[in-house]
Amino acid sequence: MLNAEMSTSIKLTLLNTLARMDEDYWSLSGLGTGRLTFKAVKNKNVKAQLSLDAQVADTAIFDISRALIKVRFPGFRATLGKARVSWGEGFFYNAGDVIFGASALSLDMTAEELRDDAAWLTSVFVPLGTYSFLETILLAPELSLSELTDNTDVLPPHISDTQAGGRVVTRIHGIKTEGGYLYGGIEAAHKPYLSFQGHLLVDWHLSASVSIPTESPDVSVLRESLHLSWGIYHMQDLLHGTSLFFRLEGLFIPDASWSEKNSSTEDVEYALMLYPEISWSVNDSLSLILRNIVSPVDLSALITAGINWNIYEGLKVLSFMTVQAGETTDIYGWNKPGGIGVTAGFQFTY
Amino acid sequence: MMKRVFLAVIATFAIPVSVSAISAEDVVKKLEKNTVINTAWTDGYLIIHDRFGTKKTTFISHSKGADTMLIEFTSAEEEGMKILRTSNEIYLYYPDAEELIRMQGAALKESVLGSDMSYEDMTGDKSLLQSYRVNLEGIKEVDGAPCYKVSLEAKSSDVPYYKEIMWIDKELFMYRQVHKFSRSGKLLKEISIDDIRQVSGKNIPFHMVLKDALKKNSSTEFFINDIKINLHLDPDIFSLEELTW
Numbered sequence: 001m002l003n004a005e006m007s008t009s010i011k012l013t014l015l016n017t018l019a020r021m022d023e024d025y026w027s028l029s030g031l032g033t034g035r036l037t038f039k040a041v042k043n044k045n046v047k048a049q050l051s052l053d054a055q056v057a058d059t060a061i062f063d064i065s066r067a068l069i070k071v072r073f074p075g076f077r078a079t080l081g082k083a084r085v086s087w088g089e090g091f092f093y094n095a096g097d098v099i100f101g102a103s104a105l106s107l108d109m110t111a112e113e114l115r116d117d118a119a120w121l122t123s124v125f126v127p128l129g130t131y132s133f134l135e136t137i138l139l140a141p142e143l144s145l146s147e148l149t150d151n152t153d154v155l156p157p158h159i160s161d162t163q164a165g166g167r168v169v170t171r172i173h174g175i176k177t178e179g180g181y182l183y184g185g186i187e188a189a190h191k192p193y194l195s196f197q198g199h200l201l202v203d204w205h206l207s208a209s210v211s212i213p214t215e216s217p218d219v220s221v222l223r224e225s226l227h228l229s230w231g232i233y234h235m236q237d238l239l240h241g242t243s244l245f246f247r248l249e250g251l252f253i254p255d256a257s258w259s260e261k262n263s264s265t266e267d268v269e270y271a272l273m274l275y276p277e278i279s280w281s282v283n284d285s286l287s288l289i290l291r292n293i294v295s296p297v298d299l300s301a302l303i304t305a306g307i308n309w310n311i312y313e314g315l316k317v318l319s320f321m322t323v324q325a326g327e328t329t330d331i332y333g334w335n336k337p338g339g340i341g342v343t344a345g346f347q348f349t350y
Numbered sequence: 351m352m353k354r355v356f357l358a359v360i361a362t363f364a365i366p367v368s369v370s371a372i373s374a375e376d377v378v379k380k381l382e383k384n385t386v387i388n389t390a391w392t393d394g395y396l397i398i399h400d401r402f403g404t405k406k407t408t409f410i411s412h413s414k415g416a417d418t419m420l421i422e423f424t425s426a427e428e429e430g431m432k433i434l435r436t437s438n439e440i441y442l443y444y445p446d447a448e449e450l451i452r453m454q455g456a457a458l459k460e461s462v463l464g465s466d467m468s469y470e471d472m473t474g475d476k477s478l479l480q481s482y483r484v485n486l487e488g489i490k491e492v493d494g495a496p497c498y499k500v501s502l503e504a505k506s507s508d509v510p511y512y513k514e515i516m517w518i519d520k521e522l523f524m525y526r527q528v529h530k531f532s533r534s535g536k537l538l539k540e541i542s543i544d545d546i547r548q549v550s551g552k553n554i555p556f557h558m559v560l561k562d563a564l565k566k567n568s569s570t571e572f573f574i575n576d577i578k579i580n581l582h583l584d585p586d587i588f589s590l591e592e593l594t595w
Contacts, residue, residue: 009429047595077591083448084446084448085448086447086450113447127589127591130588130589130590131589133590133591169450197452199454203455203456233456233457235456235460237459243460284461284565284568310405311402312403313403313405313406314426314427349426349427
């Protein structure tokens with residue numbers, strides 16, 4: 001009876017990767033990733049999900065990517081557990097994402113979703129009409145069970161490490177408008193943000209955020225911490241039912257560096273980064289994709305070109321080639337490990 | 351003898367008389383009266399055919415009137431993905447990414463899950479008579495059923511298709527076939543319906559085939575397993591809250 005109220009799905013991705021690690025060394029390796037998801041689906045007022053991720057090679061590394069319960073009460077709903085939360089606007093760059101950061105953390109440029117991060121959270125969602133809602137969030141630091149069990153001197157996280165905030169999403173004159181705030185406990189900073197999304201000839205989005213230290217805040221910090229992200233998206237129908245999709249996103253940090261630095265010896269943050277993407281939908285099952293991360297300041301780029309072929313129900317054939325264009329001191333460099341790589345394999349969802 | 355001649359004359363004029371007895375506007379009004387349902391809950395599936403084979407996608411939808419609908423996909427690959435269509439907005443929700451996307455502009459031309467249907471096909475809040483000039487072009491048989499052939503031409507540019515031709519069943523006032531054209535007269539979409547059943551006094555298409563004429567070897571079949579109409583639906587079901595639940 002319980003089983004009838006649960007849905008199970010598995011996404012299995014099996015890839016072989018050929019990569020150049022340095023001038024004389026090429027690597028060829030196989031890696032599988034799997035996500036097993038159990039969802040409670042039949043209860044009208046309670047939903048639960050447990051997703052187990054595994055990376056499989058000679059041994060396996062397991063992770064719990066989702067473990068959450070959602071409960072709907074009259075007038076609001078609550079979510080508790082390790083869940084995905086998506087604030088702001090943006091496929092790759094999103095200054096409104098004050099929780100996970102303005103740049104997508106995923107290094108897998110072949111993934112369908114470049115933002116898939118989850119956090120331990122407690123959230124309350126209050127609908128404010130058809131197109132509006134208020135969401136509050138409490139992000140308690142996750143316990144490091146391994147450290148706690150291995151070392152009795154280790155203490156659980158301090159309350160001051162907690163993050164908390166809220167956002168309001170509404171529609172103003174046809175523009176999706178989102179404003180929110182997060183108190184970042186570990187950084188001891190206030191993080192307000194604004195995001196807008198609309199359509200004017202092309203789909204567009206714009207987000208801005210700042211990070212203001214709780215101690216001795218100064219007006220100058222507004223400029224220093226300002227992150228702006230923007231994006232445009234357009235689809236162009238071509239002949240014979242094929243389509244071209246264009247996406248261009250940018251992250252602008254005015255106070256970051258405008259001059260080239262040596263990224264091999266220091267952490268580098270440049271004032272402008274771009275994410276151009278072009279995909280050609282040859283038909284409903286075959287797409288050719290070109291995704292890039294471009295650093296205009298040091299003139300380097302991570303270029304990923306590939307094929308996504310949904311050949312049978314649930315099955316995709318994936319094939320991607322990644323090239324780092326640039327010098328060794330740039331963010332991306334031809335001579336860096338993985339300067340060129342080819343990945344091919346299957347993904348099956350069942 | 352005179353009686354036979356009289357009957358023959360009557361019979362000769364019968365079809366033109368019956369065409370002129372009803373106007374194109376009346377046919378479209380009767381069609382919309384039949385096809386617009388106050389509320390409905392539907393359990394169905396799509397079968398998408400292309401040159402590589404077929405793909406089945408199951409769904410459950412709630413709808414209200416002509417322009418409000420919430421669809422939730424239930425098959426493994428798309429499970430939990432939802433589409434909310436209201437009078438002037440379309441939103442998508444991807445549960446794994448917890449991502450809420452408003453479909454606008456060119457994005458509306460994207461295919462729904464690789465089918466022959468685009469998001470644009472789900473838009474349109476006005477009645478056909480508000481959006482199109484209509485003309486009755488006679489009676490033609492489609493799959494053995496006499497149908498009114500009605501042509502529609504857009505009054506303005508805010509509709510996805512400039513011209514449509516509908517073959518509307520004379521008895522059931524339900525489409526048997528629809529062709530949709532661009533302004534240049536190019537055929538863009540073809541719809542055919544071959545399984546119409548009566549549910550609570552409404553004629554409901556239980557099987558429909560949609561073809562995007564620009565795609566080779568591609569078609570999408572829509573099947574209804576079960577439908578309940580004129581049931582009570584909480585108005586809040588058509589909101590971002592329900593979409594993201």
